[in-house]
Amino acid sequence: xxxxxxxxxxxxxxxxxxxxxxxxxxxxxxxxxxxxxxxxxxxxxxxxxxxxxxxxxxxxxxxxxxxxxxxxxxxxxxxxxxxxxxxxxxxxxxxxxxxxxxxxxxxxxxxxxxxxxxxxxxxxxxxxxxxxxxxxxxxxxxxxxxxxxxxxxxxxxxxxxxxxxxxxxxxxxxxxxxxxxxxxxxxxxxxxxxxxxxxxxxxxxxxxxxxxxxxxxxxxxxxxxxxxxxxxxxxxxxxxxxxxxxxxxxxxxxxxxxxxxxxxxxxxxxxxxxxxxxxxxxxxxxxxxxxxxxxxxxxxxxxxxxxxxxxxxxxxxxxxxxxxxxxxxxxxxxxxxxxxxxxxxxxxxxxxxxxxxxxxxxxxxxxxxxxxxxxxxxxxxxxxxxxxxxxxxxxxxxxxxxxxxxxxxxxxxxxxxxxxxxxxxxxxxxxxxxxxxxxxxxxxxxxxxxx
Numbered sequence: 001x002x003x004x005x006x007x008x009x010x011x012x013x014x015x016x017x018x019x020x021x022x023x024x025x026x027x028x029x030x031x032x033x034x035x036x037x038x039x040x041x042x043x044x045x046x047x048x049x050x051x052x053x054x055x056x057x058x059x060x061x062x063x064x065x066x067x068x069x070x071x072x073x074x075x076x077x078x079x080x081x082x083x084x085x086x087x088x089x090x091x092x093x094x095x096x097x098x099x100x101x102x103x104x105x106x107x108x109x110x111x112x113x114x115x116x117x118x119x120x121x122x123x124x125x126x127x128x129x130x131x132x133x134x135x136x137x138x139x140x141x142x143x144x145x146x147x148x149x150x151x152x153x154x155x156x157x158x159x160x161x162x163x164x165x166x167x168x169x170x171x172x173x174x175x176x177x178x179x180x181x182x183x184x185x186x187x188x189x190x191x192x193x194x195x196x197x198x199x200x201x202x203x204x205x206x207x208x209x210x211x212x213x214x215x216x217x218x219x220x221x222x223x224x225x226x227x228x229x230x231x232x233x234x235x236x237x238x239x240x241x242x243x244x245x246x247x248x249x250x251x252x253x254x255x256x257x258x259x260x261x262x263x264x265x266x267x268x269x270x271x272x273x274x275x276x277x278x279x280x281x282x283x284x285x286x287x288x289x290x291x292x293x294x295x296x297x298x299x300x301x302x303x304x305x306x307x308x309x310x311x312x313x314x315x316x317x318x319x320x321x322x323x324x325x326x327x328x329x330x331x332x333x334x335x336x337x338x339x340x341x342x343x344x345x346x347x348x349x350x351x352x353x354x355x356x357x358x359x360x361x362x363x364x365x366x367x368x369x370x371x372x373x374x375x376x377x378x379x380x381x382x383x384x385x386x387x388x389x390x391x392x393x394x395x396x397x398x399x400x401x402x403x404x405x406x407x408x409x410x411x412x413x414x415x416x417x418x419x420x421x422x423x424x425x426x427x428x429x430x431x432x433x434x435x436x437x438x439x440x441x442x443x444x445x446x447x448x449x450x451x
Contacts, residue, residue, distance in 0.1 A: 011408060012058055013070065016223055019047055019400060023228040026390055031330050034388070038333040041383040044396075048375050054408035067216040074219035077226030078201065085194040085236035092187035101129045103189045103239035106177050109167040113174065120308050122315035124166035134161040160325075164318040169241060171304040172274040176244055189239050196243045197236060200250065201225070204398060207254065208405040221405040225397045230390060240391040245275040249282045250398045252297075253370075256285065261293035269300025276323065278395040281377045284357055288365040328386035335386070342386075349384035353377060371406070374399055 022044050029036050061067035088099065098104055108126035109119035119126055144155035167174070180188030201222060209218040225231060234240045252267030265286060271279030279301075286294045308316045318325075328334040334342050356376040363369035378396055382388055 010058070010061070010066070011054060011056070012220055012404070013061075013066070015047065015051055015408070016220060016404065019044065019224050020227050022047065023224070023230065023393060023396075026393060027229055027233070030390065034330055034333045034335050037331060037388050038383050041379055041388075045376075045379045048379075048403065051403060051408050052372070052410065055410075057409055058407060061216045070223070071215050071219045074223050074226060077223060081197065081226055081232045081236060082194070084232040085190065085197060088237050088239070089187055089190040089194060092190045093184070096186050098186045098189055098239050099237060100239040101127070102241045103186070104128060105167060106169075106174065106189060106241070107181060107186060109174055110178055110181055113178075118308065118312055118315070119167040119174070120316045120319050121166060121312040122163040122318065124315065124319075126167045127165050130161065130165055134165065137161065160318060163315060164322045166315055166319040168319055168322050169275050170273040170301075170320065171308070172270050173241060173244060176274070190236075193235055193239065193243060196247055197231065200243065200247050200398065203247075203251065203254070204401050204405075208401070212405065217405060217407075221401045224400045224404065228393075228397065230393045231397060234391040234394055238391075240394075241275065242391050242394045245271040245277075245279055246395055246398060248274065249279045252279075253282055253285060253374075256288070259289070261286070261289040262296065264289070265293045265296035266300055268297040269303075272297070272301035273304040276320070277381065278378060281374060281381065284360070284373065285365055285370045287361065288370075323387070326386060332386055332388045334384065345384050349380055352380045352384075356380070368406075371399065371402060375403065 022040055025040055026037060029040070061070065092098060098107065105126040105128070108128070109124075112119040112124055112126065118124060141155070177189060177192060180192040182188070184191060204225070205218055205222055208221045209215070212218060235243045248267045248271035252264045252271065255261075255264035255267060268279055268282050268286070271282070283294070283297050286297060305316060305320070328337075328342065334345055337345060353376075356373055360369040360373035365373075375396075378399065382392055382395075
């Protein structure tokens, strides 16, 4: 509303406001609103298309006041997010407790590792919420505790529930959090999330600023990241574990800019090893690289799982693969469909992903095609999956930042994977942006940037 009251309704600001409204709407419409949430994702996809198809170029803010308000709004968003994270850190430091079940599972898994146990085994119990649900189900079906042969098949889903109470994330996740938890206990997780958040904002902000040479564009690009609530609520307050794999995937994507394929593949492999998604969706972007680097990313991911699979492959499969096998819940459209409808939805999802992948491949996975693929793939997977929890929306936020940074229109550049794709229209070089007095150099020299 602040941006609207400021009195400027040019396309980029209006578009960002609509994106924020769309993403914030997921908060009140959570469980039991699968159709509406799928509709909100579809609306976000329509907004992405509108941004890409917008016929006019945008040089900068429509006025000096507009530019200043956008910069101030971004700064305020940064302060709010840091404030939320610091409050969670101080609270956890005082109470010794975390606020979310995912963070609790990290602490429980690290305790098992300390005691010499495998947190991914069929006997491990780190997921307290799932453990409570499994216990309730066993209370309703006591015959499944030691079922006769005739009931083995019907009791199999319950047995799978008890086999999937271990750690649902990969070894890289535990390796990252271990020193923080060892030093500060539960508060270490809150501190690590502040550091991850600061790193992500710094990486994206410096990349956009170095490319666009405009505080207005930089601020506008990071506003969806800061003001859609999901970063503050799901990561910095509720201690969900999505930010590490998201940051690693974005670092891998940006490392492709200088064709540092080994670093890109390593970052994507670690992202997948921490959590299967969203890192798997970034791997096709490596098809621009020599084939050995396409293989390197899954190799790095699998290397961390292989020793665990040797000791207890069944427990590893049930825990790491749990998101792929779990039944749909009421946050997703699939929950409302009959089994046949769910199968058709999966088939449609695979077909849509194949079409998006072929479109990107036909363009050689150039920067614009890569970003189009990532946005489409994320929207398809989230919209057709069995669950659509709010913390998954954090996956989209850095991609929206990169989309805004590129500018609207079919000839806009893309701030990733290589030199900015040039806008063929003539621009002023080294001058002040009109109506703003803010330095806005329109050049495409990105040699001073690092991976």
